[in-house]
Amino acid sequence: MTVAVAWGGLPARFRRLPVVGRLVLAVALTMSLVLAGAAGLVYWRVETALDGQLDEDLATYQQSLNHAVRDGGALPSGPDGSLHQVLDAHGRVLRSSDTVRDQRLLTPAEGAAVAQGATIRRDVGSLLPITPGTLRLRAWRVTAGGQTRVVVAAVQRGHRDEAxxxxxxxxxxxxxxxxxxxxxxxxxxxxxxxxxVERYRRGAAALAADAEDARGLRLEVPTDRDDEITRLGHTLNRMLGRLEASAAREHQFIADASHELRTPLTLMRAELDVALHRPRTAEELTGTLRSVDTEVRRLVTLANALLDLEQLGSGEHIERTPIDLGRLLDDASAPYRAAAEREERTLTLDHDRATVHVDPRWLEPAIGTLLDNALRHGSGAILLRAESRDGRLRLSVADEGTGFPPDFLPHAFDRFSRAEASRTTPGTGLGLALVAAVAASHDGTAHAENTPSGTTVMIDIACASPEPAA
Structure with missing residues (x-):
């Protein structure tokens, strides 16, 4: 149980180490295993070679002793430091080297086993710790003159162990x-x-600590390489850009809401204060309620327009679907045909036969805004034209009015921007801003210009089929 707990806690401690520490520890452990394997292989090869040489010397010495014992001659001397001993079947020492004399190299059990025909091979002493007189011996049975003899041969292992x-x-x-x-x-x-990575972390921390002063700043990413770290830097910069854009939208939304909602709320408060200041007739109260109702409707319209702009700015609510271009224009222009007929003006559609991939939930209101502006602020015939070329959809609404004031054109698509001539007509000043947001959400642009015959407002957006997700 203790071992299991110890090993189970190791990964947790390992994960708490810094990344550099984990990498170094992983390298050290891997290299330890590799080095241990390589050292083990080298040691095994050298040990095998030394043991082979030692066994070869012992085998040669054994053959010499066999001939000498069978012939009854003098026992030969073997390699330096070699030993020999001859015993009878009962384990008595008959002949031996001077260095061992009567000292038995075999135990009684081993002598009996060899006398029965077994062969004994073993080492005397150990490599580590160091012990003196290390040997490798071999014992076997030899029959000489009808007598059983146990012959023991041993060679020194000193040089082998030292190596x-x-x-x-x-x-x-x-x-x-x-x-x-x-x-x-x-x-x-x-x-x-x-x-x-640490540099990116410090840069991101600095940006987070002083977000106002760091607006527009980005992490320094090398441009002369393309590896995992630089791609991380580019990703972080894109993330910072999106966060900055989101914060800018939030600030813009708050500023617009606080600026534009204050006026109708102030008017409503004034109307109610006047109505409550003294008793009013039913007719006066009805007038006050109608005025408040007008301001409430204006507040609702303004709030919806601001929320639509916020959704479009986030870019998360666009769902492109294939739709016939003629059907899109018919649906968008249908609510304005009756108004054009009442003013005895013509509303003409001119379009290609094509299928476009757009979000009609947003594009139809944008087209409707352009038509509504042409009806309210323009004059003469209205032409709604659309053509699809090379994956782009180009929409334009033209009328025969006097056009935009020249100083208003650069700001036509700004929020709450209204020409002087249109300030007396109802509106929030967000119509063209919404058109520009719809165009931007479809990877496009919006543009307005005065022409010799009137005013033209154009939208150029992407309308090709979206690429399938990988």
Whole structure:
């Protein structure tokens, strides 16, 4: 249970480390595994080669002892430091090297097993910790003159063990230095890779701390490269731009609402104060209520226009659908035909036969606003023209009136901007601003101009089929 808890808490502690620390730790752990594997492979190959040489020397010595024991001759000397011992079937030492004399190299159990035909091979002493007199011995049975003999041959392992211990020390040193170097390189690489991220963080923090003074500022992103970090910087700049635009819309909305709503509310308050100041006749109260009703209607119209502009500014309420261009214009112009007939004016449609991808919920009111302006402020015939070319839809409403005042044209699509001649007529001053917002939400523009024959207001928007989502 304790081990499970310890291992279960490790990821949480790992996640609390800084990103650079996690990267360095991951590099260190990975390099440790790689180095351990490589060191293990090298050690195994060297150990195998040394053991092979040692076993080969022991096998050669064994063959010499076999011939000497069978022939009854003198036992030969083997490699430097080698030992031999000959025992009878009962484990008594018959002959041995001077260095061991009567000291038995085999246990009684091992001697009995060899006498029965088994072969014993084992090492005496250990590599680590260091022990003196390390051997590798082999014991086997030999029949000489009808007698069973147990022959033991042993060679020294000192040179082999010393070489392996030196190899372990060298591998540990090399692995340690390599691990330190890899960790340092990983640390420097991680710091270098994350330095732009930290710079972006500081820049974003500065922008957030002083939003007013930082308006229009962006993070510094290199232009001579295109990698993950620079793409992150561009994404953050786009996000900052959208946040700034959203804040600007919010400020504009609040400013417009506070400015334009104050006048009708003040008028309503004045009307009510006068009505409540002294007793009024039913006719006077009715007049007051009608005046208040007019201001309420104006407030509702103004609030709806402001909300429409806010929705269009956010760009999140546009849903393009395919619609026949002729049907779109018929639906948009239908409410204004009767008004044109009452004024004995003509309303003509001229359009291509095409299917366009737009949002009719917004485009129809925009066209209606242009027609309404032409009816109220213009004169003569009205021409609603539309043509679709190269994925763009160009709409225009032209009349034969006197046109816009020259100084008003640059501000025609500003909010609450009204020409002097139209200030005496009902309106909020948001009609053309709404038209411009609808055009912008469809990736287009709105434009007004005076012509020799009157006034023309144009909308140029994208109307191609939207690309399918990936």
């Amino acid at each position: 392996l211990r030196e190899l372990l020390a060298q591998l540990a040193l090399a692995s340690g230095l390599t691990l330190l170097a890899a960790s340092y390189v990983g640390y420097r690489a991680a710091r270098a890779a994350l330095r732009p």
